[in-house]
Amino acid sequence: MKLNQFVIIGLGRFGSNLGRELVRLGYEVLGVDRDEEKVQELSNVLTHTIVADATEEEVLRSVGARNFDCGVVAIGDDIQASILATILLKELGVKKVVAKAVSDLHGRVLERMGVDRIIYPERDMGVRVAHQLVSPNLLDYIELSKKYTIAELAVPQCWSGKSLEDVDLRGKFGCSIVAINKPQGMIIAPAAKDVLSTEDVMVVIGTNDQIEQCQESFDSGE
Template identity: 70%
Template sequence: MGKGTKGKGSQFCVIGLGRFGSSLAKELVHLGHEVLGIDRSEELVDDMSSLLTHTVCADSTDEEALRSLGIRNFDCCIVAIGGDIQASIMTAILVKDCGVKKVVVKAVTELHGRVLEKLGADRVIYPERDMGIRVAHQLVSPNLLDYIELSSDYSVAELSVPQCLSGKTLADIDPRKRYGCSIVAVNKPNGVIIAPKAEQVLEEKDIMVIIGTNDGIESFEKDVSER
């Protein structure tokens, strides 16, 4: 591990093997990448040893320990430490100093995130906050299957096609003109249609992937729900 990229897969290092870190690490392996998992807990490391490419019990706030693991050779390092904000910040600083190309850090609070951004983290993620936002949108919108905020103004949403839109084409609906949104894909039972044409016919239970402003997506979803 840490000696360059093998095949098409990238090499990731996940520091912190709690619920979020372990879930992330396992999914990266599932997607065909090599993953080194690091945690101070021998129990967590043992639990993940058969699931990841390699696991190590180490203190990520120890610079020498990180350097000895060849941390700088990884394509991306995810600092997924949850409970100890000081350890999270110290680890982020050390990983960045070691020369890792991309450093992604989990933040517990907005203040924690702002500190990480100022320290040069390439990306700060808020899994609990973001999941809360997605679940809230799904609960109040019956056709909404998933919701990902790209920025404060734009989002991507997955909407199931309601009965009122079944048999209509994208030209009939014209979401770009009416709502400022674009349907960039339609997931049908026999496969996904990327960049569907205006004459594409929608059928009930198809899944539309929509990109647009938050207000536009909300208006579109509200209108089709009320028909």
């Protein structure tokens, strides 16, 4: 299902940046916050903004929250308000509900409420930066689940000029190269005969252990 309309509850740093990027990508965004100053700041950026308390059911009904494809609860400083707003979005039948969690406990509560996706911005960014700092070949790192990861890896010098068949990433580590970002464009589902160069970025998917073994091999120059 393609999502076109988003309602974001909470226009702090996370919510406002999320809204800005969604609008930049061409989507419609309604921003809701109790803070008039935050709403005013984004009034000319988001598609619509409203000063309101999203923990009140009538407020969400009046703005037509149930008609949005996705509701994002981006409240970070008030866990009670975050939970209440999330409950209301679920009860109103919003197709997809995403919520920001500020702690593991907060996340567990949201999970039990049936939230479609839980985001831990500070924790996730910390993990990504840590991996980038200790592995020079790792350009980006996203944990898809507790078991699987997708990573962007720079091609090491020793692989330049070799085909995917030659490097045999799946045979060595069990992970797969699902795309190659070359200067001339992205190759999705590359073939075994596709050749790598040091200018390329590989998009690799596998278990956390497989990705870690692959990184260690790159760092050691194997």
